[in-house]
Amino acid sequence: MSVLTQExxxxxxxxxxxxxxxxxxxxxxxxxxxxxxxxxxxxxxxxLLGLIATVVLDSFGKTWFGGWLPQGWTTQWYSEAWSEFSLxxxxxxxxxxxxxxxxxSLAVGVPAAYALARRDFPGxxxxxxxxxxxxxxxxMAYGIPMATLLYKFHLAGTMSGVVAANLVPSIPFVVFTMxxxxxxxxxxxxxxxxxxxxxxxxxxxxxxxxxLLPGMLAAGILVLVRTFGMFELTFLTSxxxxxxxxxxxxxxxxxxxxxxxxxIDAMAVIYTGSMLVLLLIALRFVNPTxxxxxxxxxxx
Amino acid sequence: xxxxxxxAGLDQGTDNGAGHERASLRHRLAERGIDRTLLLALPGxxxxxxxxxxxxLYGLQLSFQPKTGGFFGAYKAFFDDPYARGSIAKTFYLxxxxxxxxxxxxxxxxxxxxxxxxxxxxxxxxxxxxxxxxTVLTAEGLLEYLGPVGWFNKTLQWLHLTGGPAQLVNNYxxxxxxxxxxxxxxxxxxxxxxxxxxxxxxxxxxxxxGAGPWQRxxxxxxxxLLPGLLTTFCLTFVLxxxxxxxxxxxxxxxxxxxxxxxxxxxDALEEFNYPLGSAVAMVMTVLMLAVIGVAMGLRSRLYxxxxxxxx
Numbered sequence: 001m002s003v004l005t006q007e008x009x010x011x012x013x014x015x016x017x018x019x020x021x022x023x024x025x026x027x028x029x030x031x032x033x034x035x036x037x038x039x040x041x042x043x044x045x046x047x048l049l050g051l052i053a054t055v056v057l058d059s060f061g062k063t064w065f066g067g068w069l070p071q072g073w074t075t076q077w078y079s080e081a082w083s084e085f086s087l088x089x090x091x092x093x094x095x096x097x098x099x100x101x102x103x104x105s106l107a108v109g110v111p112a113a114y115a116l117a118r119r120d121f122p123g124x125x126x127x128x129x130x131x132x133x134x135x136x137x138x139x140m141a142y143g144i145p146m147a148t149l150l151y152k153f154h155l156a157g158t159m160s161g162v163v164a165a166n167l168v169p170s171i172p173f174v175v176f177t178m179x180x181x182x183x184x185x186x187x188x189x190x191x192x193x194x195x196x197x198x199x200x201x202x203x204x205x206x207x208x209x210x211x212l213l214p215g216m217l218a219a220g221i222l223v224l225v226r227t228f229g230m231f232e233l234t235f236l237t238s239x240x241x242x243x244x245x246x247x248x249x250x251x252x253x254x255x256x257x258x259x260x261x262x263x264i265d266a267m268a269v270i271y272t273g274s275m276l277v278l279l280l281i282a283l284r285f286v287n288p289t290x291x292x293x294x295x296x297x298x299x300x
Numbered sequence: 301x302x303x304x305x306x307x308a309g310l311d312q313g314t315d316n317g318a319g320h321e322r323a324s325l326r327h328r329l330a331e332r333g334i335d336r337t338l339l340l341a342l343p344g345x346x347x348x349x350x351x352x353x354x355x356x357l358y359g360l361q362l363s364f365q366p367k368t369g370g371f372f373g374a375y376k377a378f379f380d381d382p383y384a385r386g387s388i389a390k391t392f393y394l395x396x397x398x399x400x401x402x403x404x405x406x407x408x409x410x411x412x413x414x415x416x417x418x419x420x421x422x423x424x425x426x427x428x429x430x431x432x433x434x435t436v437l438t439a440e441g442l443l444e445y446l447g448p449v450g451w452f453n454k455t456l457q458w459l460h461l462t463g464g465p466a467q468l469v470n471n472y473x474x475x476x477x478x479x480x481x482x483x484x485x486x487x488x489x490x491x492x493x494x495x496x497x498x499x500x501x502x503x504x505x506x507x508x509x510g511a512g513p514w515q516r517x518x519x520x521x522x523x524x525l526l527p528g529l530l531t532t533f534c535l536t537f538v539l540x541x542x543x544x545x546x547x548x549x550x551x552x553x554x555x556x557x558x559x560x561x562x563x564x565x566x567d568a569l570e571e572f573n574y575p576l577g578s579a580v581a582m583v584m585t586v587l588m589l590a591v592i593g594v595a596m597g598l599r600s601r602l603y604x605x606x607x608x609x610x611x
Contacts, residue, residue, distance in 0.1 A: 037412045048430055050451050051441035058444060066449045112344030121333035130345060134352045137585065138542035140561045142352060144581040145359020148574040168352045171344055229434045231545055250436045253549050268440050272433060279432050283425050
């Protein structure tokens with residue numbers, strides 16, 4: 001602090017306090033550092049766009065040898081991919097798995113979140129830890145023992161095995177997404193309902209459920225996105241009839257060379273498209289940081 | 301502690317042993333927060349114990365029961381084989397640079413983006429795209445985009461930066477790029493959340509005391525941000541450490557990117573050697589927890605008080 005400032009604080013707009021909106025036009029005379037940062041961000045997005053665009057263009061192209069763009073356009077690869085990879089069956093399995101996981105994790109997770117939000121009991125920290133661990137430990141580490149166990153119970157490769165595996169990260173996720181939603185509902189509302197003579201069931205269906213609906217929607221859509229994109233657990237536990245789209249895509253890319261590259265790309269576009277639709281729906285209800293934030297970060 | 305408390309409550313309740321004391325026991329438990337509402341948490345707890353802890357412990361005991369080699373046979377088999385053992389080093393060699401790049405790039409970028417500006421929400425939303433697309437799609441896209449006739453190599457040659465096409469996929473670099481593409485947005489969104497939790501008035505106060513921009517960053521913001529950065533590092537490290545699809549698809553799975561997950565999946569699902577597969581999964585978990593332990597140990601030595609922000 002003894003060193004004198006190089007410039008008066010008011011003349012340093014980039015490091016000025018966050019909530020004050022920057023004056024228009026000031027960014028054009030920003031420092032090289034700011035330009036560099038924006039250049040890196042732009043470079044990242046250009047490459048990301050290129051990556052996705054390559055796959056999309058290739059899936060619509062007749063052939064693509066070495067040029068900047070494919071020679072001729074066609075949609076034949078989509079119908080080929082549909083029959084070659086039996087996408088109808090894969091999509092049906094995906095929908096069944098995702099919806100089952102969504103339903104069960106909401107049914108189990110929301111009551112648990114309610115208990116954790118409303119009661120402060122001895123051992124609450126322990127129960128919290130119980131729910132944190134499946135989120136922190138990566139799927140690969142517990143997926144392999146789990147796949148082994150499913151073989152033992154003859155559940156390997158079945159739909160129920162895949163659903164069970166996907167419930168492991170989903171239930172804690174619902175619990176930690178719902179807890180803040182429940183905490184912000186005033187308990188006096190429940191007390192008032194009880195005073196007016198409402199039994200527990202009515203308190204839940206007429207008071208809590210309508211208030212919790214936005215939270216359940218947010219948690220549900222996040223579980224949907226995560227289960228749809230969850231590769232590791234489904235890969236480890238699925239069989240030929242219980243593959244989700246992402247696992248089918250992995251096997252197609254892994255055995256590339258047997259099939260036309262374009263039909264693999266067509267499948268990838270179908271996956272990307274469905275994911276983007278889900279994501280657009282999700283972003284209407286939740287903050288982007290919620291998609292990545294994990295329970296472990298809530299401590300600060 | 302839980303059980304002891306409950307038992308203490310039960311003992312006092314049953315000492316008197318009459319009808320109305322039962323009600324008092326229930327009342328005493330309710331005062332400590334134990335009542336029928338807690339039963340709502342039961343299905344969740346049972347599901348997690350049954351689906352997560354039981355398989356994990358089953359895998360742990362299975363790893364000590366190999367067909368040959370005695371108690372530690374599976375672990376010995378893993379550590380005696382230089383190819384299998386080498387997967388540990390290869391994993392760290394990928395995961396450490398990837399998480400350092402992701403966290404390192406996130407700090408200056410989120411520092412510049414603390415201000416509100418037009419399109420910020422769209423930018424944050426765009427960053428979610430690569431996370432949700434996942435590693436399989438990123439790998440598929442990278443294979444074509446960075447391939448010998450892909451757009452990236454074409455641009456390099458068009459700009460006369462390289463003579464021939466650069467080999468960017470089916471080796472170490474492909475996997476690293478894939479880890480940065482999926483990991484950087486994740487690290488950035490977390491860092492951004494931490495940074496916006498530090499109240500700007502703290503820096504403003506330092507500025508009134510005569511601190512320059514560098515001093516404010518170095519002595520005010522960075523110490524407040526560092527715990528968050530370590531958490532971010534841990535989470536990105538865990539993601540990178542468990543890399544599987546991209547190492548298999550854009551990497552060189554039998555060579556430079558034969559990471560520990562590939563080894564585990566190979567042992568368990570291809571060789572059907574479940575004890576060995578479980579042992580490798582356990583080694584993986586222990587290594588990961590060790591790195592997280594070191595990072596969290598460092599974190600506990602840092603300032604952990606209020607950041608004056610919304611967090």
